Amino acid sequence: MTKTPIKINTLEEYVNFDDGTDKRYEIQDEVLVEMPPGTGKHEAIITLLLVRFFLEIQKMGLSLQPRPNGTEVLTNKQLRRPDVCVITNEQAKSIESTSAILKTAPPLLVEVVSPESIDRDYNQKTSEYAAMGVVEYWIVDPLENKVTVCLLNLSSYKQTVFMRDERIVSRTFPELTLTAQQVFLA
Numbered sequence: 001m002t003k004t005p006i007k008i009n010t011l012e013e014y015v016n017f018d019d020g021t022d023k024r025y026e027i028q029d030e031v032l033v034e035m036p037p038g039t040g041k042h043e044a045i046i047t048l049l050l051v052r053f054f055l056e057i058q059k060m061g062l063s064l065q066p067r068p069n070g071t072e073v074l075t076n077k078q079l080r081r082p083d084v085c086v087i088t089n090e091q092a093k094s095i096e097s098t099s100a101i102l103k104t105a106p107p108l109l110v111e112v113v114s115p116e117s118i119d120r121d122y123n124q125k126t127s128e129y130a131a132m133g134v135v136e137y138w139i140v141d142p143l144e145n146k147v148t149v150c151l152l153n154l155s156s157y158k159q160t161v162f163m164r165d166e167r168i169v170s171r172t173f174p175e176l177t178l179t180a181q182q183v184f185l186a
Contacts, residue, residue: 005031006019007031024069038083038114039114041186042114042142045083045142045183045184045186046068046083048182048183048186049110049140050068053084053108054066056176063088063089063090064087064088064172065088065092066085066086067084067085067086068084069082069085071085071087071100071101072100073085073101073102073106073109073129073132073134074101074102074103075131075132076131078124078128079101080125082110082111083112083140084109084110085102085106085108085110086106086107086172087102088106088107091104105133105134105135106134107134107135107172108134108135108137109134109136109137109138110138110140111125112142113140115143118143121139121141122139125137126139126150126157130152130155130156130157131155133152135152135172136149136150136151136171136172137150137157138150138168140183142184145163145184146161146162146180147162147163147183148160148161149162149168149169149170151171162180163180164180164181165180165181166179166180167179168180
């Protein structure tokens with residue numbers, strides 16, 4: 001039995017949508033798309049990155065905050081819920097008393113690839129995040145054991161792939177000492 005897609009016409013409809021479950025959704029082409037829960041490995045990678053980013057922010061005294069996958073980003077095309085979102089203190093203040101939906105580009109977004117999200121993470125989100133002006137976008141792929149760091153160059157991303165014991169190079173966290181292997185051992 002197939003379910004009828006739920007059409008959402010406005011951001012307000014999305015914010016107020018309640019189907020009586022704890023399911024998470026993204027909007028794609030004005031239709032709600034269920035985001036299934038991640039695997040234990042998926043969640044372990046998110047937790048590792050949150051902790052490492054938090055420690056870098058503290059060490060470097062940056063005016064940033066790492067957020068898990070509850071903070072959403074409104075791109076020009078979709079409402080996205082990245083796995084990790086590093087936001088400015090100003091952005092944090094702007095969503096303090098309202099739905100955690102950013103309408104401005106955060107400095108860094110991370111997506112952890114799942115079998116059902118390969119095309120979305122590598123293609124759709126890459127073009128949407130670049131168009132929005134997200135300076136740094138990480139695609140963490142435990143299926144291929146690689147981390148692709150996308151750095152905004154004018155209106156598109158220059159991508160660098162890190163594997164095994166290669167140190168991940170980040171524009172947001174230039175002193176970060178984290179290898180692809182450490183990410184996948186999470």
